[in-house]
Amino acid sequence: MPAIRFQSVSKTYSSRGGALKALDSVSFDIEEGEFFGLLGPNGAGKTTLISILAGLARPSAGRASVHGFDVQKDYAQARRQLGVVPQELVFDPFFNVREALRIQSGYFGVKNNDAWIDELLESLGLADKAHANMRQLSGGMKRRVLVAQALVHKPPVIVLDEPTAGVDVELRQTLWQFIARLNREGHTVLLTTHYLEEAEALCGRIAMLKTGRVVALERTSDLLKAASSNVLRFKMDSALPQALREKARVTGRIVQLPAHDAHEIEEHLAHIREAGLRVEDVEIRKADLEDVFLDVMSDKAEKAAVAG
Known part of the structure; x- marks a missing residue:
């Protein structure tokens, strides 16, 4: 059973200018223990797909599941399998870092979680900020807290939506060391990023989206060989x-x-x-993954595929 499965997932939004198709019959599986990259330009549908996976948006057609649990029909079970780090910095200004993590644990019914919270704080460089109010933290520190919140219930599937956007080199290194360790321990990781060198270094397999459609789905090594x-x-x-x-x-x-x-x-x-x-x-x-990405996304590549 795959860790994540998308089956003909489509999403259409209504607008004054007519219907906008954000996703068009997206289908692929992510196996347990994979470090999987989801790449595409802005507006390709990456965040929409993740929102559907997390139960924050409903697909217009198709279905998504996590460890066999349908994200719509078995929402509670599917959500417990997931830890999602969103793009946006969202935080509660009334609590300090440790309190925020304890509250997040409570959302998932996890009690006596202080030992794991301590490990998260230490591994993500937040130990000295444990009693700081969230409002006092820099943007980079708030992003570290978002990662800790996503992992506080020890989810088997970790979804990272642009986790290092606008953060310093130290955080990027700290985050990837920790996430790589969790992946080695068996956690499945789904990553979206515009830093293609990160995807090339970390992801064993990659899907590329363009205008809501999958235009490439290969092992990273095979994509590079074809370049x-x-x-x-x-x-x-x-x-x-x-x-x-x-x-x-x-x-x-x-x-x-x-x-x-x-x-x-x-x-x-x-x-x-x-x-x-x-x-x-x-x-x-x-040639590196950026070269491959630009080639796949080019109009010339798309016309060649249609002609073939």
């Missing part, structure tokens, strides 16, 4: 030659061009030399 084998990277101050503009990914002075082999690398450099342009810090690297 262009190399990327030519350099810095320059001038505009690229016309022949390279559509292929390039440009960030400020940094230019990155896909290249399948040495011949294609030489072709790219030849175009630059012929245009009389000067480049700096030239290097060749292997």
Whole structure:
């Protein structure tokens, strides 16, 4: 039995401009113990799918289940299996950190939970903030508390919706060390993130959403193998030659061009030399998950799939 199952899940919202389809027949399973990534641009439907899983939104069609419990029909049982860390910073300003975690334990009927609460506080760098009021915490510390609240009832399935958005490097490292430990101990993890290097490092399998549809579902290693084998990277101050503009990914002075082999690398450099342009810090690297993501999300990739 999978830890999470989505079966033809669709979600349509009514608006003045007509119906908006946020999800379109999304189907996939996440097995027990997986570290699974759910990726997609803003508006792809990731948070809508997680809201349906958590019982915060109803699907227009299809069903979702957690360890076999339907999230609509068996809501209480399904919710006990889940620990969800939302994108938004939501907190009760009237309690300190320890009180907030004890109250969260009570929501799930968990008593005498102080030993686990102490471990959460220590593991997430919150031990010295245990008696601080939630209003006194920085944004990063409040996010740590959200993670602790999601884990306080020891859920077998952990859902992280952009957990490191806008937080410092220290929190990211602390969080991933702790979550990776829980995953090794058997917890299933579903992660959405815009930090694709995190997904590449952590997730064994990845689904990509675009406009509410699954456009890729593979093991991370297989996605990387299917990508262009190399990327030519350099810095320059001038505009690229016309022949390279559509292929390039440009960030400020940094230019990155896909290249399948040495011949294609030489072709790219030849175009630059012929245009009389000067480049700096030239290097060749292997394609990463960001390269794969941009390729999958491109209109050219979608048209090729339709044509095929």
